[in-house]
Amino acid sequence: MADDERSPDEEFQELLRQILGGSGGEIDPERLAQLSGMNLDPQTMQMLMRQLQNAFQNSDGGIPWDTARTQALHLANQSDLGITAGDRHDLDEAFALATLWLGEATTISELSSPPRAITRGTWVEETLPVWQELAEPVATSIADALTNALREQMPEDMDDLLQGAGRLMRTVGGTLFATQLGHVVGRLSTEVVSGGDVGIPVMPSGVAAIVPQNFADFGRDLEIAEDQLALYVATRELAHARLFRHAKWLRLHVISQVTEFARGIRVDTDALEDLAARFDPSEPEELRHALESGALLPSRSDTQTAALERLENLLATIEGWVEVVTDDATSRLPSAHRIAEVVRRRRAVGGPGEKALGSLVGLELRPRRMREAAAMWRAVTDAVGVEARDALWDYADLMPTAEDIDDPASLVARLEARARGEEPARDEVDDALARLLAEAEDDRPDGPAPDGPAPDGPTRA
Incomplete structure (x- = not known):
């Protein structure tokens, strides 16, 4: 296929390959490791490379959570001594x-x-679905930030290319995040003592x-x-x-x-752009520190x-x-x-x-x-x-509230009153609810119910 007949996705893949400096048009693993800021061993980097290649071939814009599982199990199993x-x-x-x-x-x-x-590997297998559920909103935010940052920095005449490449960029960003999540969960598997x-x-x-191995370390x-x-x-x-x-x-x-x-959570795009502007590929420690310290996540x-x-x-x-x-x-x-x-x-x-x-x-x-x-x-x-x-x-x-933690005596008084069969003392919430019910009753088309009792509202335990 001639160069001018390439699809936007193919043009974007070529752009990434050129940015990452691989020889022969291929992505350079060492360059990618530097840009990602993740201190990954060669075996893990090879797994990441395979995932990125799959992203180029099958870009659906989703987060490849299998990457997180593979990375987490790799770290958990390489130090797992089993159970005697x-x-x-x-x-x-x-x-x-x-x-x-x-x-x-x-x-x-x-x-x-x-x-x-259970072993460390079993802990990873049984807990990873929850970690995935907790991390998915952040993974989506990071993938969106990468896509938006790319759009803002590219010339307007490349809009056609970017329209077809947005989904691919989300997948690449999601792959990098999933790998990092797997790295974190794998490290956690070497620390947790129990479920x-x-x-x-x-x-x-x-x-x-x-986890007996971690219990022994503890x-x-x-x-x-x-x-x-x-x-x-x-x-x-x-x-x-x-x-x-x-x-x-x-x-x-x-x-x-x-x-x-x-x-x-939203990624701090200003911090990301500032870091990228002064980033030296031969000195990746600053980027690694920013990722590991959470510096790219803005104030709450x-x-x-x-x-x-x-x-x-x-x-x-x-x-x-x-x-x-x-x-x-x-x-x-x-x-x-x-x-x-x-x-x-x-x-x-x-x-x-x-x-x-x-x-x-x-x-x-x-x-x-x-x-x-x-x-x-x-x-x-x-x-x-x-x-x-x-x-x-x-x-x-x-369930007790934050106010009950601050003032346990009030909770105890309510529980003791209930144990004696007494009506709990009314508080501001009960009074406010009673007023709302009374106003709703007054607004009825036929007015308040005749001879009905005053609406006291429910009381809490």
């Missing part, structure tokens, strides 16, 4: 005793499937699991008896999994709040800040309950308080993989108010008991 029979036996015993102790600490029922020990370790429900509902320098550590971690993991299985609405509630935050908007606060309060409420239940269940353990403090500090600091995830999607999945939330749950437990406390997870509108 001894590891499996020890953890089975820890889970069995933890199940008995939890029966005394919570009324939320046992899991329907037995907890288990609920990152605070959000990444494992399938009702599944409790521990306890190596703590100078705590391994059987005590295993029992505490098993109890905490079971409590987390039980809660999400019991409160079936909770999983969707958490995921939707994370994606609500992620959808508000007011809407995002509000969404983040709601999410942090939700995660703190969940983990505060898990902490109180775990503490009560493991009260027989001599080292329980030491282990609890280690877990709290570990969650507060986060590991390298978790920090990388924060840079990638602009979100740190750490409950900053966990101590305050745990204090609230402790006050509720002491005041009304385990059964009434756990009943707050039965429905979404019963």
